[in-house]
Amino acid sequence: MSILKTYAHVFDQDTFKNLAKLESSGLIKQMFGAIGSGKESYVFYAVDDHRREVAVKIHRHNIDSFRKIPAYLRLRGTKSGGFLKTIDDWTRYEFKFMVKAFKIGVNSAEPYRNYGNIITMQFLGTEGKSARLAVNDTDFDTAEWYSKIIDAIINMGKSRMIHGDLSPYNIMNFNRKPFLIDFSQALSLSASTLNFLVRDINNINTWFTRLGYKDIVKTEEIIRKIDESLV
Ligand SMILES: Nc1ncnc2c1ncn2[C@@H]1O[C@H](COP(=O)(O)OP(=O)(O)OP(=O)(O)O)[C@@H](O)[C@H]1O
Ligand SMILES: [Mg+2]
Secondary structure, three states: OOOHHOOOOOOOOHHHHHHHHHHHOOOOOEEEEEEOOOEEEEEEEEEOOOOEEEEEEOOOOOOOHHHHHHHHHHHHOOOOHHHHHHHHHHHHHHHHHHHHHOOOOOEEEEEEEOOEEEEEEEEOEEEEEOOOOOOOOOOOOOHHHHHHHHHHHHHHOOOEEEEOOOOOEEEEEEEEEEEOOOOOOOEEOOOOOOHHHHHHHHHHHHHHHHOOOOOOOOOOHHHHHHHHHHH
């Protein structure tokens, strides 16, 4: 995979091994350019053996991302082990929450496979051109989006999960529908994580208020809807 030569300086041997594994199982046939990159991860556009478009998210095995993680793993009830193991745990958790969200019908990229620090999933876009983040593309029906996003939060809450980092930076406008991405901070809902649910709802309410939407539902009311289903 020649594209990887460009990134050879950022990926370690384990990452290359994991990519080779995904390649030999047909999940990645050819990798193209990066479609997203941050301090913690890179997302690449790829195709699999069946010419299906795939997004490949690679968590970097680096010290900065490692430092951020242990507190979250504690909240998630996992003990952290060694360096690489921790990043891999982190990625596995993200994948687990993606699977859960997708199964309960949340609009999100279909998760395909997790191997080590790598996740492959449905590519949100068409013919190699990725959909845009909601923060850059507000060509959508505000009322429809608000109710869809709040329904997704309630739906996840009823299944005892929280996205944990919900904002227009982690929602893509794909065919004018909101798709939730980036479950890397997702958590199980409990008394000790309720503040993350409140933060997600507040983020969405603040964003839609800024967009001029008038029928904002109070955060407490949304929490009550989730809570009623849990008692
Ligand atoms: N399934 C996908 N299809 C198309 N593009 C995607 C997909 N998933 C992610 N992207 C692109 O890659 C970017 C980064 O993805 P994501 O938000 O999951 O990672 P991140 O912000 O680096 O998160 P992390 O906090 O895990 O480091 C997104 O902003 C988006 O542009
Ligand atoms: Mg993100």
